[in-house]
Amino acid sequence: MVSTIQNTDVKQKEADRAVVVAVTSRAVFDCGADDGDEVCEVGVAFPLLQALQRVNERLLEENPTESLLFDVVLITSDSQQQQQSSRIISNTRHHGLEISRFCFSSEEDFTESLLKNNVHLFLTTDRDEAAQASQKGVFSALLNGKVASSEQLRVVFCGDAVIRTDAEPPSASQDAAQSFWAQLGEMRRRFGVLDSPLSLVLLTSRGGRESCGAALQTLRSRGVNMDEAYSLAGAPRIPILSLLRPHFLLINHLED
Amino acid sequence: MSEIKLTESAPTEDNGEEKDWAAAKAFFDNLKTNKPRPPKPRYAVTIAVSSRTLFNMVKERKIYQDEGLEKYVAYQMEHESEPLMPGAAFPFVQALMNVNSRLRQLYPDSEELFDIVLMTNNHAQVGVRLINSINHYDLSIERFCMTGGESPIGYLKAYMTNLYLSKDSDKVTEAIEEGIAAATMFTADTDNELSKTQLRVAFDGDAVLFSDESEIIVKQHGLDTFFEHEKEFENKPLAQGPLKCFLEALGKLQRKFIAKNERLNCPIRTFLVTARSAASSGARVLKTLRSWGLEIDEALFLAGAPKGPLLEKIKPHIFFDDQMFHIEGAQQMGTISAHVPYGIGQKYHKGKLIEQPPKKE
Numbered sequence: 001m002v003s004t005i006q007n008t009d010v011k012q013k014e015a016d017r018a019v020v021v022a023v024t025s026r027a028v029f030d031c032g033a034d035d036g037d038e039v040c041e042v043g044v045a046f047p048l049l050q051a052l053q054r055v056n057e058r059l060l061e062e063n064p065t066e067s068l069l070f071d072v073v074l075i076t077s078d079s080q081q082q083q084q085s086s087r088i089i090s091n092t093r094h095h096g097l098e099i100s101r102f103c104f105s106s107e108e109d110f111t112e113s114l115l116k117n118n119v120h121l122f123l124t125t126d127r128d129e130a131a132q133a134s135q136k137g138v139f140s141a142l143l144n145g146k147v148a149s150s151e152q153l154r155v156v157f158c159g160d161a162v163i164r165t166d167a168e169p170p171s172a173s174q175d176a177a178q179s180f181w182a183q184l185g186e187m188r189r190r191f192g193v194l195d196s197p198l199s200l201v202l203l204t205s206r207g208g209r210e211s212c213g214a215a216l217q218t219l220r221s222r223g224v225n226m227d228e229a230y231s232l233a234g235a236p237r238i239p240i241l242s243l244l245r246p247h248f249l250l251i252n253h254l255e256d
Numbered sequence: 257m258s259e260i261k262l263t264e265s266a267p268t269e270d271n272g273e274e275k276d277w278a279a280a281k282a283f284f285d286n287l288k289t290n291k292p293r294p295p296k297p298r299y300a301v302t303i304a305v306s307s308r309t310l311f312n313m314v315k316e317r318k319i320y321q322d323e324g325l326e327k328y329v330a331y332q333m334e335h336e337s338e339p340l341m342p343g344a345a346f347p348f349v350q351a352l353m354n355v356n357s358r359l360r361q362l363y364p365d366s367e368e369l370f371d372i373v374l375m376t377n378n379h380a381q382v383g384v385r386l387i388n389s390i391n392h393y394d395l396s397i398e399r400f401c402m403t404g405g406e407s408p409i410g411y412l413k414a415y416m417t418n419l420y421l422s423k424d425s426d427k428v429t430e431a432i433e434e435g436i437a438a439a440t441m442f443t444a445d446t447d448n449e450l451s452k453t454q455l456r457v458a459f460d461g462d463a464v465l466f467s468d469e470s471e472i473i474v475k476q477h478g479l480d481t482f483f484e485h486e487k488e489f490e491n492k493p494l495a496q497g498p499l500k501c502f503l504e505a506l507g508k509l510q511r512k513f514i515a516k517n518e519r520l521n522c523p524i525r526t527f528l529v530t531a532r533s534a535a536s537s538g539a540r541v542l543k544t545l546r547s548w549g550l551e552i553d554e555a556l557f558l559a560g561a562p563k564g565p566l567l568e569k570i571k572p573h574i575f576f577d578d579q580m581f582h583i584e585g586a587q588q589m590g591t592i593s594a595h596v597p598y599g600i601g602q603k604y605h606k607g608k609l610i611e612q613p614p615k616k617e
Contacts (some may be wrong), residue, residue: 193329193379199404202380206279208294208398213387216380228404229380234280235297235399236273239414250380 018071051151137172234239439594468599533559
């Protein structure tokens with residue numbers, strides 16, 4: 001059973017233009033098992049939501065009629081959390097988060113609520129959930145466990161497999177990835193080189209400079225201009241990632 | 257970070273690290289070209305160069321300063337198929353590549369090689385021109401950081417950098433404060449014919465290989481006190497300076513050639529070029545090096561004579577000194593020089609105390 005509640009405090013985005021980002025409520029609010037109308041602790045995804053909000057604010061500053069905005073949807077599939085639906089909604093209000101819809105479903109059919117809501121990117125801290133969503137053709141990514149800055153949205157793309165050979169037909173998930181990237185690229189183009197509320201970062205782990213260079217050019221041809229690029233060529237990735245402070249990592253293979 | 261890295265008999269590392277390394281190794285081994293794969297960072301001697309030291313970007317720099325960042329990025333993108341001209345660090349990088357090919361011949365399975373990393377705060381779109389230029393000269397640079405504006409200093413440690421070269425003295429100072437050997441590069445005024453078969457590196461002594469403790473004595477108490485002090489403490493090793501670990505790394509690679517009976521044909525040669533005199537203050541320097549287990553191929557004591565003419569004969573690919581006076585002298589006679597902004601020498605110019613402006617916030 002899937003149900004969706006609209007947040008009446010927030011202006012709803014234009015369905016065919018907005019970039020719909022779904023986040024699990026478990027990642028946004030860390031509600032204890034206690035009863036009562038308490039304020040929940042913020043979860044790992046909180047800075048991300050603030051950063052998404054900042055991007056929207058800056059987009060509207062550039063153009064008050066902008067329709068290419070982030071549309072944030074909160075997914076609750078945890079049965080325990082469902083009992084606290086009113087707490088989730090009240091905490092959203094309390095923290096001033098711009099969440100437009102709340103989706104409640106069981107653990108088995110949460111992917112249905114993703115598809116129903118035309119989600120372009122699904123973010124979770126749970127690897128299995130991400131894999132399940134990916135199988136249904138929803139572009140998914142793991143949230144960065146370490147709290148990142150809320151000032152600038154930083155998206156890291158692990159680009160080792162950007163250039164797909166034409167022989168392979170694209171999977172549904174790969175198509176979803178490409179279209180998300182195209183939207184992100186278009187958003188990024190609304191701002192200049194300096195002082196952008198979002199930064200697109202390319203990281204390649206395996207190939208050398210030519211692979212990274214080719215990835216930069218391929219992405220550019222799809223309308224995605226990266227701001228930063230790091231070629232590791234086998235160097236350890238953890239120290240670099242901790243410096244990059246991404247809000248989330250987009251990788252082609254969830255096993256990485 | 258001033259520690260040199262592991263030898264190859266080190267214990268096993270993180271599993272994720274191993275996966276990344278194995279995948280990169282497989283990638284390079286499967287390439288149809290004979291491109292040498294980059295070494296494992298923890299065993300390599302990593303040299304990080306900025307874009308402006310690797311290539312001549314004077315014209316582009318001016319556009320950035322006069323017309324701003326947007327115009328600069330647009331200009332670079334417009335010209336991205338045009339390779340940039342070589343910069344001050346270019347001959348040094350080529351010499352490092354030559355040492356690598358000699359090492360690979362003698363030790364085909366070793367990861368103890370030079371690793372050259374491009375470390376720039378340029379925007380990734382400007383990076384396309386940088387990559388195209390590296391391709392044009394076929395330089396062995398596979399790793400890079402293009403930070404799009406952020407200081408690259410944090411990444412120096414993440415890439416396990418042994419030496420950082422930049423045109424920006426603020427970044428170099430920051431690196432040294434973080435314990436990473438670093439120097440600000442200056443182009444030479446004339447073109448000297450540099451060796452294509454041997455990497456030649458010249459170092460000043462005080463405040464470069466050694467601490468500035470003795471230089472403080474000269475500046476504050478004069479030469480006579482300095483000579484007396486050095487004689488008295490001849491057997492007490494000097495404290496180490498910011499470039500000591502780099503000399504140590506060079507020595508480690510030199511020993512690999514010596515081990516294969518290639519001492520006479522060694523493609524690395526090191527020089528000490530110091531204003532000290534052999535008679536009075538030189539002994540302490542040599543004894544200090546010996547106490548550290550380090551060798552230097554040629555030690556030249558100038559007893560205060562200008563360094564320029566001697567360096568012109570030596571023709572190093574790079575010369576490190578802490579005093580701008582010596583850097584300028586070397587430059588004028590065609591030597592590629594690198595300033596090490598460390599120690600008491602920064603407060604003086606040609607023996608006079610410089611008026612320090614209030615520190616920027």
